Amino acid sequence: MKRPIHYCKSWSRAKKKPTELWPAGKAEAAHLHRQPYTALVGSAERPYCFVDVAANVVVVGFLDSMLRESLTYAFKEVEAGKLFMTMAVHRDFEADTDSVTGGVTYLFDRSGTMRIRREYFRPHRAETAAASCDPAPLYDMRPEFGQYDDIIRVERQ
Structure with a gap:
């Protein structure tokens, strides 16, 4: 099923809403000129995820039912x-609050090295590890305007 897409200047993580909704034409012009914009996949008020597109970087933020960015x-x-x-970041939250209790950050390089940092915040402690991975699934094509289905895949095996 194709999800609707809405465009905006950015997604406010703190306010959990888009800043400055844009018509598709304005976002498409930004895309063509490699200027930053955000695509909201699903609803503009309760998106499944957002896609921040900039000159040389694309960031996908997956939102949970409380609009918290649980996976990036x-x-x-x-x-x-x-x-x-x-990079991939998974965050854990305290019950029905926005308080992050911990998370795991994965840093990848093209040679197949993966660095992992698991952090707990109450009390604070961190664990680090390194591993090897197949970097092939971590490559993707820069999305064409309005075509975000591939970049928003959660599973990357």
Whole structure:
């Protein structure tokens, strides 16, 4: 099922709403000129996720039922039109609050090295590890305007 897409200047994580909704034409012009804009996938008020598109970076923020950013993927353009996921962050929240209790950050490099940092905030402690991974699934193409289905895939195997 194709989800509707809405456009805006950005998604306010603190206010949990779009800043300055834009008509598609304005967002498309920003896309063509490699200027920043945000695509909201699903509803403008309760999106499934948002896609921040800028000159050389694309960030996807997946939202939970309380509009908290529970999962984030950051991609960097490494060749013309070719993206590589450099980071993934998963956050845990305290019950029905916006208070982050901990999370895991994965940093990837193109050679297949993965660094993992698990953090707990009450009390604060952190664990780090390194591992190898197949970097092939971490590549993606820079999305065409309005075509975000591939970049918003949660599973990247």
